[in-house]
Amino acid sequence: MTKRDTTIYWTGFGVVMALLIVAPLVLPPFWSRFVTEILIWGLLAMSSDVLIGYTGMVSFGHSAFFGLGMYGAAAALLMVAPPNLLLALLFGLTASAAVSAFVAYFSTRLRDIYFAITTLIFSQIFYVIIFTWTEVTGGENGLSFRRPAFGIPGLWTTPFTPETLHWFVLAVVAGSYLILRRIMRSPFGMVLQSIRENEPRTRAIGYAVERYKIVAVMLSGLFAGLSGVLYAIQNRFAAPDFVFFIISGDAVIFNVMGGIGTLVGPIVGAATFLLLREGLGRLFGDQFPYLIPLGFIFIAIIIFMPQGLLGFMRRWLNK
Amino acid sequence: MAAILSFFADFPIELFFIQTLNGIVTGMILALIASGLTLIFGIMDVVNFAHGELFMLGAYVGVIVLSTTGSFWLALLLAALLVGIFGAAMQIVTLRPLLGRDPLTTILATFGMSLILQNYALWQFGPVARKINEPYTGHFNLFYLEYPWYRLMIAGLSAAIIGGFWLFLKHGKFGIWIRATMQDRVMAQAMGIPVPLVHTVAFAIGAAMAAASGVLFGPLVGVNHTMGLDWVLKAFIVVVVGGMGNLGGSIAAAIFISLLEAYASIWVSPAQAVIVSFVVLIFTLLFRPTGLFVPTPK
Numbered sequence: 288m289t290k291r292d293t294t295i296y297w298t299g300f301g302v303v304m305a306l307l308i309v310a311p312l313v314l315p316p317f318w319s320r321f322v323t324e325i326l327i328w329g330l331l332a333m334s335s336d337v338l339i340g341y342t343g344m345v346s347f348g349h350s351a352f353f354g355l356g357m358y359g360a361a362a363a364l365l366m367v368a369p370p371n372l373l374l375a376l377l378f379g380l381t382a383s384a385a386v387s388a389f390v391a392y393f394s395t396r397l398r399d400i401y402f403a404i405t406t407l408i409f410s411q412i413f414y415v416i417i418f419t420w421t422e423v424t425g426g427e428n429g430l431s432f433r434r435p436a437f438g439i440p441g442l443w444t445t446p447f448t449p450e451t452l453h454w455f456v457l458a459v460v461a462g463s464y465l466i467l468r469r470i471m472r473s474p475f476g477m478v479l480q481s482i483r484e485n486e487p488r489t490r491a492i493g494y495a496v497e498r499y500k501i502v503a504v505m506l507s508g509l510f511a512g513l514s515g516v517l518y519a520i521q522n523r524f525a526a527p528d529f530v531f532f533i534i535s536g537d538a539v540i541f542n543v544m545g546g547i548g549t550l551v552g553p554i555v556g557a558a559t560f561l562l563l564r565e566g567l568g569r570l571f572g573d574q575f576p577y578l579i580p581l582g583f584i585f586i587a588i589i590i591f592m593p594q595g596l597l598g599f600m601r602r603w604l605n606k
Numbered sequence: 607m608a609a610i611l612s613f614f615a616d617f618p619i620e621l622f623f624i625q626t627l628n629g630i631v632t633g634m635i636l637a638l639i640a641s642g643l644t645l646i647f648g649i650m651d652v653v654n655f656a657h658g659e660l661f662m663l664g665a666y667v668g669v670i671v672l673s674t675t676g677s678f679w680l681a682l683l684l685a686a687l688l689v690g691i692f693g694a695a696m697q698i699v700t701l702r703p704l705l706g707r708d709p710l711t712t713i714l715a716t717f718g719m720s721l722i723l724q725n726y727a728l729w730q731f732g733p734v735a736r737k738i739n740e741p742y743t744g745h746f747n748l749f750y751l752e753y754p755w756y757r758l759m760i761a762g763l764s765a766a767i768i769g770g771f772w773l774f775l776k777h778g779k780f781g782i783w784i785r786a787t788m789q790d791r792v793m794a795q796a797m798g799i800p801v802p803l804v805h806t807v808a809f810a811i812g813a814a815m816a817a818a819s820g821v822l823f824g825p826l827v828g829v830n831h832t833m834g835l836d837w838v839l840k841a842f843i844v845v846v847v848g849g850m851g852n853l854g855g856s857i858a859a860a861i862f863i864s865l866l867e868a869y870a871s872i873w874v875s876p877a878q879a880v881i882v883s884f885v886v887l888i889f890t891l892l893f894r895p896t897g898l899f900v901p902t903p904k
Binding site for chain 2: 345393396397399400401403404405407408409411412415416418419536539540543574576577578579581582583585586589590593
């Protein structure tokens, strides 16, 4: 990256961040909540981009990581008397890390379509377990809990307002983006991209491809779990619907729409998808089957714009 | 030891036989769905995510034809025909442009199709399940149950359709083209086989088989817009366990997995019995990723 590119990149980053920081102050409450939600779904899609865009593996199982992050956070918030934010994060991340280690160990032995199907099946296993284990998970009704306070427990806390919640989510998502970007530009990330481009050759050079794939799935699962924790904190409930593979499908749609292999593309994809959905709902009423036109747009993007909306920036964003 | 003995003493042998029968019946339906899926995969490397929705669409066409004409057999025929034509159109519009690209993009495109079809069904027919009446309502006594003849009829009809399909593949001119394209697309093209047409027709046949199984299965559970989801997941498992693109393997795997699930639901709820087939899939992938019912690759 030349010096000029660096300046442009960080200026762009700063402008977008500034816009997102002032968003809850200027937007009406509905839209500011909407932006928060876009960021959370964007983080989920971004985590799945690590696999789709950088390692060349399409995961249809991200709902498991997302859902386990949600239920992990729920466990922490229900068990500890004043609900504790840090504990919720810790529990959610531990749960999703454990699940993603398990899934990664088995599913990375397979490639391409088989990988996609295996991750899908794994997420359905967790869905069935959560759905039927009513005593612990609340079954179909899920769990609801109170939102924890923001701050350092014991020293200083303040309850979340919509604005502080937005800034907290923004900080987590922006931090995750910077961390993932750093990792994808590191030698480790380069190996992942070389697996995407040519797996046999990467193996021949002497990299332990399987180990790299396992770490990639775990990394991806960890950040998916983080987005699950954020969603649980924002909505104060955990439900089995969020472990169902439709959520994984959404993550894949966000990626394809926004542009894979860019990390920011998935967030743009999530924003496009959710805005279109909202717009169609407002134009034609709540009963309108918004997924029909969105499905056609999705297929058209796959056929005519395989790089997605931000595809034209892909090379530049990864410099 | 005592535990094992008491297990066998309490073994519900009658329930076991009933479940064997149930397992075979669902197995045959599943085999019918899965053989379409495996045909589509084998011939063009497409994992058809929308297969469950074609199954559902077939069941809805069946509902409509049945309520207007009253004939179950006409419903079965028309459902297969119309969904087959729809499948051909879908293949031409969404999958043909993706030929030669990464097979993963076809999963995405068919996933998009499945979203569209599922929401279309919800929008058009509403969330309430529709009923298809059984064409034959007789029962026979099986231990303490009145077992409907229709269930056995389903198994027989599925077997007949699969058998007919197999004969067509083995001896029909077009069937031979399909098998040639499966083996080597480029070589088949060089021999003058119209490969794009073969792709479209194979997709249409797969869709028609899914639709037929939808109509056959409709009387057992009722028809609604989410019925495809469960079945497509099961069919995926079957196709992988049986060996991708292997027709005989898929049929064996369909019956194997349905029997296991039927037996498991003697002890646990049917919702949890699904986990058995997941476990079978995971072990297959770990130890024989090419499929359980295929010869060991050399």
